[in-house]
Amino acid sequence: xxxxxxxxxxxxxxxxxxxxxxxxxxxxxxxxxxxxxxxxxxxxxxxxxxxxxxxxxxxxxxxxxxxxxxxxxxxxxxxxxxxxxxxxxxxxxxxxxxxxxxxxxxxxxxxxxxxxxxxxxxxxxxxxxxxxxxxxxxxxxxxxxxxxxxxxxxxxxxxxxxxxxxxxxxxxxxxxxxxxxx
Numbered sequence: 001x002x003x004x005x006x007x008x009x010x011x012x013x014x015x016x017x018x019x020x021x022x023x024x025x026x027x028x029x030x031x032x033x034x035x036x037x038x039x040x041x042x043x044x045x046x047x048x049x050x051x052x053x054x055x056x057x058x059x060x061x062x063x064x065x066x067x068x069x070x071x072x073x074x075x076x077x078x079x080x081x082x083x084x085x086x087x088x089x090x091x092x093x094x095x096x097x098x099x100x101x102x103x104x105x106x107x108x109x110x111x112x113x114x115x116x117x118x119x120x121x122x123x124x125x126x127x128x129x130x131x132x133x134x135x136x137x138x139x140x141x142x143x144x145x146x147x148x149x150x151x152x153x154x155x156x157x158x159x160x161x162x163x164x165x166x167x168x169x170x171x172x173x174x175x176x177x178x179x180x181x182x
Contacts, residue, residue: 012051056072092169094116136150
């Protein structure tokens with residue numbers, strides 16, 4: 001890592017733990033929240049095998065964690081989640097398959113779409129719904145009633161998308177509606 005002290009909210013990449021965000025600074029080490037660990041690790045400021053991805057300038061106020069520091073770190077984590085694509089495997093029987101859309105009018109041509117392409121779009125919808133959920137729950141302006149109201153719409157959307165669960169290889173990636181069933 002650079003000899004320059006990084007500030008809270010800086011994004012780093014560790015050779016073993018992956019991407020992380022600095023959430024606190026001590027005299028000799030950083031406390032970094034790593035996505036892969038779902039927790040923090042203390043890493044020496046002198047540790048050479050860590051790469052700076054996004055630098056936040058250190059300031060004198062970084063000796064203690066403030067609510068603003070935590071909010072900034074969480075904001076950086078959410079932004080990172082928007083850009084990270086989780087690998088979600090398609091069911092083996094669907095690999096290299098085609099989806100055929102046949103119009104009711106026999107004079108019109110059919111449309112073929114690779115199932116892998118369609119599946120990728122479904123996964124993107126799912127991931128963006130999850131981020132929307134997180135942003136709604138973290139919103140400071142909305143009341144709890146407004147959050148619950150929007151959450152019900154998202155749950156209904158998940159329920160409508162359960163039709164596509166057949167494409168997922170692993171059940172834990174599938175859509176769950178209000179009842180948690182398909």
